[in-house]
Amino acid sequence: MIKRIKHSLEYLIDKSSRNKTSEAEENLLSNFALSEYQNAKWDESLMGNSDEVSKNIYDGIQLRIEKKKTINPYLKYMAAASILFLVGLGFFFKPGIAAEKQLSFKTSSIPKSIKLSDGSKIYLAANSSFQYPEKFKGDERKVSLLKGNAFFEVAKDKKHPFIITSGEVKTRVVGTSFHIQMSKSKCEVIVVTGKVNVTSKGQSVDLVPNEEALFQSQKLTKLVADKSYLVNWYSTDITLNQTTLKQVISVLQYKYGVSFHYDNEQVLATPLTVFIKKDATLENVLEQINYITNLKFKVYGEIVKVD
């Protein structure tokens, strides 16, 4: 007989989340956490450059509170204004904000996946940002891709359509899997399984597997998907056999949310074979390519330059 033994810590935390812990148990948990907090030290090699990390987190906060900032100037200048005015404001803003508690998920150098409360799985490419409610409420499951690329495996639930907002584009599904790739100038939705409806600015297209919707210069069009996007970059190691640099770059752009800049278009035809491990960093992969091709790829933030 194999029985999974619940660790005493798990047992205590579960109990605490149900408010069932005794005072002694709750103290044990807090004191344990407090001692870890007090002993925690910044370690550059593990936690990253502190200036960069600080900026990264702060930008994320700004991005999320930006939408609500409209409230801010009022509060700033009218701190002494009448209570009635504040009550009025609160009444005005509350429904939009307080309905669902929103959580955010951001990636830096490595793609990551998360599971939502309905069982849907999101594979977020590197340098991407995603927002979702802690628990889905209401008739629709609404999430947003704020930046970068993601692959969605949406849990089937016909009664509660799943809606993803990515910039100006809305993608509506009931249960399926597909990619969304977003950049400043365009947004693409590429379907792997099931049916997907994409709308933007009053335009609408229905997609089936291997089709993609492209939103660019305010126009939504339907295309046949480039097969390199159908590679499972999100969950498996990838081997690209005897392909061209062009194909490799399109996979890398997807997986790591970076863009490539090159002076000479001819390099794109360079033949090569590469192996990309599921959790490899972009630097690892580029090092490998540099070695094979004798080219020089260098990373500048979210831009990769080729010499």
Next chain:
Amino acid sequence: MLPKLPMKNPEIFEKTYTDYWQKLNAFSYTMTQDRDLAQNIVQDVFIDLWERKDDLNINAIEPYLFRAVKNQIFKHYQNNRFDKTIMEDKFEDYIIDNFTSIDPDLMDLLYSLLDKLPEKRKEVLLMYKFQDMSIDQIADELGISKQTVKNQISSALKQLREGLKDLAWLAPIIFFKQNF
């Protein structure tokens, strides 16, 4: 009256962030060993802080942030968002290191765990942990070699650790408390 922090004030918010983000992030990273998750936790906590309706007392700010990050870590732990054994190992270490300062209510249970140890092992561990005796002193007292003392301590701690992995040691307290 202590000064209060109006959280919707951008300057105060930014200062609060500058003062505490790093410590909180080091904490969330230590517990999860996941860089992105650790940063996401800190980010979510500060967004919650921004959205707070009531002001916080200046002295209450750090405890508030610590508690919020702790709760997020525990929540992600429950949802298996990171390798749970990292925190579990730390918890075992914490209990073993703080054996003598743990609440008496829970001490009873730790003693029952100790009682499961073979007599000799228990004796050595108690001398080492509770009477603060050195390995040399224990070896002298019991007339055994230093190496044997070391071995006994390490196997006693190992056995104790195993016991902590099992929730059974906490089970009597549920039973007990429910009667109140």
